[in-house]
Amino acid sequence: MQNRNYDGIKVFLLAVIAVFVGYFVFFNAGDRGLGQSGKVINTTPKEAPGGALGTSGGQSGTGTSGGCVIDACGTIKIIKTVNPNSSTSAFNFTSPTPYIGSFYLDVDSMTTIPNQKSFSLAAGASYSISETAQSGYSLNSITCIPASAVTVSLPMRKVTVNNLATGATITCTFDNVATITGVPPIGELNVVKNTLSSTGAVTHTTDPFTFSANLVPATFTLDTDNTSATPNTEIYHPATGTYTITESSNSSYGLSGLQCISLSGGSTFSYSGSTATVHYVSGDHVTCTYTNRHN
Numbered sequence: 001m002q003n004r005n006y007d008g009i010k011v012f013l014l015a016v017i018a019v020f021v022g023y024f025v026f027f028n029a030g031d032r033g034l035g036q037s038g039k040v041i042n043t044t045p046k047e048a049p050g051g052a053l054g055t056s057g058g059q060s061g062t063g064t065s066g067g068c069v070i071d072a073c074g075t076i077k078i079i080k081t082v083n084p085n086s087s088t089s090a091f092n093f094t095s096p097t098p099y100i101g102s103f104y105l106d107v108d109s110m111t112t113i114p115n116q117k118s119f120s121l122a123a124g125a126s127y128s129i130s131e132t133a134q135s136g137y138s139l140n141s142i143t144c145i146p147a148s149a150v151t152v153s154l155p156m157r158k159v160t161v162n163n164l165a166t167g168a169t170i171t172c173t174f175d176n177v178a179t180i181t182g183v184p185p186i187g188e189l190n191v192v193k194n195t196l197s198s199t200g201a202v203t204h205t206t207d208p209f210t211f212s213a214n215l216v217p218a219t220f221t222l223d224t225d226n227t228s229a230t231p232n233t234e235i236y237h238p239a240t241g242t243y244t245i246t247e248s249s250n251s252s253y254g255l256s257g258l259q260c261i262s263l264s265g266g267s268t269f270s271y272s273g274s275t276a277t278v279h280y281v282s283g284d285h286v287t288c289t290y291t292n293r294h295n
Contacts, residue, residue: 068122074164078129079116079173080105083140091176092132097121100129123166130158137176141188141285143233144172146226148194148202154263154285187283189215189236191245193222196256196293206230209292210248240282247274247290257291 068074080091090106090113099121106113121127131139139157144150149170151160159172191211195203206225212218215236223230236243247255258276260269266281269288276288 068120072123072166073120074123074166074168075118075120075170076100076127076129076161076164077116077118077169077171078105079171080107081115081173081175082107082137083175083177089134089137091134091137091174093129093174094132095127095129097127100127121164123164123168125164126160126162127164128158128160129172130156131174133157134176136179138179140175140177141190141235142172142174143235144170145232146170146204146224147192147232148204148224154287187237187280188285189238189243189278189280190285190287191220191222191234191236192287192289193224193232194257194289194291195224195253196291198294200293203294207250207252209250209253209290211245211290212248213245214243215245238280238282241280243278243280245276245278245288247292249274250292253292253294255290256293257289260286260288262286 078093082089082091088106088108088111090104090111092102092104094102100119103117104113105115105117107115119127133139139154142152142154142157142159144152144159149161149165149168150172151162152158152172153160157174161170164170191213193209195205195207197203204225206223206228208221208223208230210219210221211234213220213236215238220234221230222232222234224232226232255274258271258274260267260276260278262268263285264281264283267284267286268279270277274290278286278288280286
């Protein structure tokens with residue numbers, strides 16, 4: 001009789017222990033990545049969604065997520081413009097980054113191909129995107145905002161975003177011109193503004209920088225803040241001739257660099273202080289970059 005009672009007590013105690021252990025495992029499974037079914041829960045941080053862009057010309061730009069965590073993403077947006085804008089051609093873009101890969105843009109509102117595309121990408125890395133040459137069109141210009149965050153190579157038809165910052169949005173516009181036999185190509189003379197801190201770091205400031213030129217307009221103002229209404233680039237379409245561009249002095253900044261580059265190699269340059277003299281050849285693509293460093 002005593003043995004039966006003793007066995008009953010043992011069974012009861014084992015049952016209590018089993019219930020307690022089961023309760024503990026069930027309600028603490030979440031801490032170990034388990035669901036109530038006992039299956040492993042995916043605890044990998046969610047990627048940022050590739051949201052859709054706004055419409056332009058009746059087209060919706062698409063968005064792509066580039067393997068970034070929501071609080072460590074930056075955005076690169078590529079926009080296509082063509083002159084004349086009635087073009088029905090699709091332009092191919094490529095990137096060695098798998099999340100970008102290959103994609104097409106056009107400006108025809110009657111097609112399903114968008115005229116712009118946005119990519120959410122992991123911050124802290126660099127990315128390059130190139131436009132493939134298109135028969136019947138020349139690449140007229142590549143304009144990026146903010147310009148200081150991007151290296152543009154018009155001859156290589158490529159932009160390289162350097163060390164994409166968290167929360168940053170880099171917008172690059174590739175502008176093409178239809179080429180017609182017997183008609184001179186449309187050229188450009190671009191004046192670009194960059195600024196640096198006193199330690200040499202790239203900055204984005206609303207401080208205005210005033211320029212004068214023997215072109216129309218004869219005066220203009222630039223800054224390096226991509227959120228302001230003031231641009232960081234002035235674009236001219238001049239005829240063959242000699243042009244001077246001068247930056248006015250700024251009490252808070254000193255001119256630390258002035259360089260002009262010719263795409264065709266036909267235009268030539270000379271410099272004196274903050275003045276660039278451009279001997280421009282029609283149809284060339286020239287970019288003069290003024291870099292100022294804070295005192």
